[in-house]
Amino acid sequence: MTNLLILPILIPLLAGVILIFFKNSKMIQRVISVIASAAMTGISGYLIYAVYNNGIQTIALGDWQAPFGIVLVADLLSVSLVFLAGILGLVTLFFAYQTFSAEREANYFHTFYLFLMVGVNGSFMTGDLFNLFVFFEVMLISSFILISMGSQRYQLQESLKYVIINTVSSMFFIAAIAYIYGVTGTLNMADLSVKIAQLYEQENSGILTVIALTFLFVFGTKSAIFPLYFWLPHSYFAPPAAIAALFGGLLTKVGVYTVMRMYTLIFNNDPIVFQILLLFGGLTMFIGVLGAVAQFDFKRILSVHIVSQVGYMIMGIGIGTPLAIAGTFYFLAHNIIVKSGLFFFAGITEKITGTTHLKKMSGLLKTHPYVGWLFFITAISLAGLPPLSGFFGKFALVIAGFEAGHYFVIAVSLATGVLTLFSMMKIFMTSFWGEEKLPDPSAKERKVGKLILPVLPLVALTVILGVAAEPFFLFSLEMGEQLTDPSYYVESVLEE
Amino acid sequence: MEVLMIFAIGILFTVSTYLILTKSLLRVVLGVLILSHGAHLLFLTLSGLKTGAPPLLGEEAGSYTDPLPQALVLTAIVIGFGITAFMLVLAYRTYKVHETDNFDELRGSDDD
Known part of the structure; x- marks a missing residue:
């Protein structure tokens, strides 16, 4: 049973390597990468069931027992995120088939997509800090290649900045790991949790706060928290919509996941870090949404919104009660689904009109009503209106915040919600509503066709997560309990 | 020995910060490279330098060198090597397309 844990990492890795040899055969590439993603999703779906019924599952790689070897740990949070990553990967593939040029597909898109999945799944599952760094790098190198693939003028300039900023933060990751290894002599997360809790009881625990903040700098850069978000809106604007959807849906969320893991499991006693998380969470969401209000481009608005949504999650982690963590996870899942859905809509309107600038298009609702109304559902879900999924995540966060007295x-978060609604409605009003105004007359007849299919499961999911919220929310609450009590995690890793 | 190393690492971090903040593309890449050396040395130093014993934990070993940081730093060096190679290629391509190596001119958006 426990050996299944390695498959979500192993399957895309092997499939990616195999696909290098089939560079010129489009069919084989498509079939193998869809099969690999579907297998990954199916296995992680089964893992959710197993973890929910039997508790946290672990596997010691090479049979070196924790805390000496590397362990993979599947708790509710990590397997759910692996599952969501699989679903998102599948729909992204189908969207990419419709929109990508043959040249892009022939140049190892599939291979690096699969390697990206290795990195993402590995970061979610690993129980070792240095191994986390390695999987981060696997993910980042694949993302460097996916973001710069195509070599457009603008793309090159922004991906260069993306590469440099992420590499600098990776180097600080090594430095932070060096500090924590120097202080505790271990890198196993469960073992760190025990040792650091003991160290906090002694006097002079100031060094631990320094380490905690160094990690916050690293993960804050990756997940685009307030003072460190400046790279995101430009970088995510550069690549085509399918890749932007994958990045916007997953990569920043990996950063948020690591923040969640580090500050619930390892630094959960730190007095200062949680204040800082709350402060930065508030600033991130507010400044992010102000940026979105100021923009007039479909993809740019969405990119800046990622920053704002990350703020909500950081705020939830900062509140830190089980209900807040449950709300954070619900919001995270909702955001993975909805944000990538919205990027797909940006890709669809770009396909129809040839532009993503809002002032150059209008009245799409008359020519393409299905696209318009499906976008409307997704947009108000992002803004957090009931009965859609965004509402319940925010609702839980607000209640948890009131209970904790923040x-x-x-x-601030409620004000941000209003501005989110405003900027989403701005997209809807200018590009879908109103007089028909298209950059070229042929756009009217241009059919969306199969392009809309990959979006349908995402829209369906956000409706289901909203209308049938109760079972999913109970699941999140159980996860919140599991995360706020590190002893579950520690015992299941170190017991073996 | 550790104190000396800490100063060396400090100098590496300072130099790399200066280089990363300059506007020339190649200098920024070099700065990132030096930063990675600083981080790797920091890892080796913080986990304790040479203790005059092999990295083996024998049955009766009185003293031993911790082998873990060396393995980890080796991994990190390999990763850093790959990233540096990619970054140089990307920087060169950007230079070819934009015909400038000045970050001040690598700004602005696609649509204006």
Whole structure:
């Protein structure tokens, strides 16, 4: 049973390597990468079932027992995220088939997509800090290649900045790992949790706060928290919509996942870090949404919104009660689904009109009503209107914030919600509503066709997560309980 | 020995910060490279330098060198090597397309 844990990492790795040899055969590439993604998703679906019924599952790689070897750990949070990553990967593939040029597909798109999945799944599953760094790098190198593939003028300039900023933060990751290894002499996360809890009881625990903040700098850069978000809106604007959807849906969320893991499991006693998380969470969401209000480009608005949504999750982690963690996860899952859905809509309108600038298009609702209304559902879900999925995540966060007495940051989050609605409606009103105004007359007849199919499961999921929220929310609550009590994680890793 | 190393690492971090903040593309890449050396040395130093014993934990070993940091730093060096190679290629391609190596001119958006 436990050996299944390695498959979500192993399957895309092997498939990616195999696909290098089939560079010129489009059919084989498509079939193998779809099969690999579907297998990954299916196995992680089964793992959710197993973890939910039998508790946290672990596997010691090479049979070196924890804390000496590397362990893979599947708790509710990590397997759910692997499952969501699989679903997102599948729909992205289908969207990419419709929109990508043959040249892009022939130049190892599939291979690097699969390697990206290796990195993402590995980061979610690993129980070792240095192994986390390695999987981060696997993910980042694949993302460097996916983001710069195509070598457009603008793309090159922005991906260069993306590469440099991420590499600098990776180097600080090594430095932070060096500090934590120097202080505790271990890198196993469960073992770190025990040792650091003991160290906090002694005096002079200031070094631990320094380490915690160094990690916050690293993960903050990857997940685009307030002072470190400046690279994101430009970089995510550069690649085509399918890749932007994959990045916007997954990569920043990996950063958020690591913040969640580090500050619930390892630094859960730190007095200062949680204040800082709340402060930065509030600033991130508010400044992010102000940026979105100011933009007039479909993809740019969505990119800046990623920043704002990350703020909500950071705020949830900062509140830190089981309900808040449950809300954070619900919001995270909702955001993975909805954000990539919205990027797909940006790709669809770009396909129809040839532009993503809002002032150059209008009245799409008359020519393409299905696209318009499906976009409307997704957009109000992002803004958090009931009965869609965005509402319940925010609702839980607000209640948890009130219970913990963080009134100010909750007020900021509610104001942010209103501005989110405003900027989403701006897209809807200018590009779908209103007089028909298209850059060229042939756009009217241009059919969307199969392009809409990959979006349908995402829209369906956000409706299901909203209308049938109760079972999913109970699941999140159980996850919240599991995460806020590190002893579950520690015991199941170190017991073996 | 550790104190000396800490100063060396500090100098590496300072130099790399200066280089990363300059506007020339190649200098920024070099800065990232030096930063990675600083981080790797930091890892080796913080986990304790040479203790005059082999990295083996024998049955009766009185003293031993911790082998873990060396293995980890080796991994990190390999990763850093790959990233540096990619970054140089990307920087060269950007230079060819934009015909500039000045970050001030690598700004602005696609649509204006």
